[in-house]
Amino acid sequence: MQTPSNFKDKDMQAIIGWVLRLGVIFSMLIVTIGGVIYLTRHGHSVADYSIFRRVPDFVYPSNIINGILANRGRAIIQAGIILLIATPVLRIICSFIGFIIEKDYLYTAISLLVLLIILASMISGHAG
Amino acid sequence: MSVIVLTLIILIGAYFAGLLGSLTGLGGGFVIIPLLTLGLHVNIHYAIGASLISVIATSSGSAAAYVKEGITNIRIGMFLEIATTIGAMAGAMIALHIQTHYIAILFGLILAFSAIMSLVKKVQTVYTEGSPMAVKFKLNGSYPTQDGVVNYGVRNVGGGFLMMVFAGIISGMLGIGSGALKVVAMDTIMRIPFKVSTTTSNFMIGVTAAASAVVYLQRGYIDPAISMPVVIGVLLGALTGSKILVHTKSAGWLRWVFTIVVSILAVQMIYNGLTGKI
Numbered sequence: 001m002q003t004p005s006n007f008k009d010k011d012m013q014a015i016i017g018w019v020l021r022l023g024v025i026f027s028m029l030i031v032t033i034g035g036v037i038y039l040t041r042h043g044h045s046v047a048d049y050s051i052f053r054r055v056p057d058f059v060y061p062s063n064i065i066n067g068i069l070a071n072r073g074r075a076i077i078q079a080g081i082i083l084l085i086a087t088p089v090l091r092i093i094c095s096f097i098g099f100i101i102e103k104d105y106l107y108t109a110i111s112l113l114v115l116l117i118i119l120a121s122m123i124s125g126h127a128g
Numbered sequence: 129m130s131v132i133v134l135t136l137i138i139l140i141g142a143y144f145a146g147l148l149g150s151l152t153g154l155g156g157g158f159v160i161i162p163l164l165t166l167g168l169h170v171n172i173h174y175a176i177g178a179s180l181i182s183v184i185a186t187s188s189g190s191a192a193a194y195v196k197e198g199i200t201n202i203r204i205g206m207f208l209e210i211a212t213t214i215g216a217m218a219g220a221m222i223a224l225h226i227q228t229h230y231i232a233i234l235f236g237l238i239l240a241f242s243a244i245m246s247l248v249k250k251v252q253t254v255y256t257e258g259s260p261m262a263v264k265f266k267l268n269g270s271y272p273t274q275d276g277v278v279n280y281g282v283r284n285v286g287g288g289f290l291m292m293v294f295a296g297i298i299s300g301m302l303g304i305g306s307g308a309l310k311v312v313a314m315d316t317i318m319r320i321p322f323k324v325s326t327t328t329s330n331f332m333i334g335v336t337a338a339a340s341a342v343v344y345l346q347r348g349y350i351d352p353a354i355s356m357p358v359v360i361g362v363l364l365g366a367l368t369g370s371k372i373l374v375h376t377k378s379a380g381w382l383r384w385v386f387t388i389v390v391s392i393l394a395v396q397m398i399y400n401g402l403t404g405k406i
Contacts, residue, residue, distance in 0.1 A: 088334035125343030
């Protein structure tokens, strides 16, 4: 980038790097903790995943929170997975803020557009 | 099979999937989905959901390292993410309504294509000046090398954008990063230098996967009990792979072994799809 904002681009890259790294580390920790609890409780049950059951457990935030409070391993794993899915989204939010600071309004709009597409995807997945 | 045995088998399998995926640059999903569906008779919906989660983990983990080196072009990534997220959303929608054996056949075809692409020797001319579209969207950039800073221009923005929509659809339908398609769009169509295109593609994979993961999560495709060993195994495998890559100079023979394994898996997936077993 041969623009005067070169310095700020470097800053943004450092911050994005940290957001991604911390997101992965924390979500993996949560998933591992949940996994250990799940296995100690249900390790000897019989597993059968050959048929897809359309009714999912732990999809709604209230279910997950109740599950975590009840120390349910699968709910804790799911919370870790949600944090992991949120990590790239957080990265876009960081870029969005970064582009505002750089006064790069074209890319502020592009970041916002990507966020809106993911939001639309979230809403469309919920319906129907 | 008890839960603990299944979890251990998946964990070990996912570790090697992540290791091979990282060494060859194809990604872990290519091995983990056939392992789960063909080997362990897990429903393909669960396999896709778990693979997608592992894709987000490995992509974010390695992007964190690359982005600091200043090779990744954040603007190209962000611009093309418009295309990949639209595609991923559409792909997830299609996958919800399509019969599973079509997904298996398509998976086999993309798997075979990616294996061939990883063997093709790449030659590329990099331009120093970009097209007017590239200037308009500030896509041209530079990256550091041993011989100083290299400037590059981006061509054929529209064509690359369309190819990225396709890459997004495939990623959303099959739960893979579809890195091979992304690299085709950036290397061959847009003429972005290899180093920049590989790291930028990797940077985009997490966001692309997140766009379809939000759909799958709500539809119950992402099962915590299966995703847990998959994501941990693939991530640890990918970490090991990145360490090995630094130490060994060339893994040419490994590439061939992997291509053969992947080709067999591709044929198996297509065969099982055609006979309606998946």
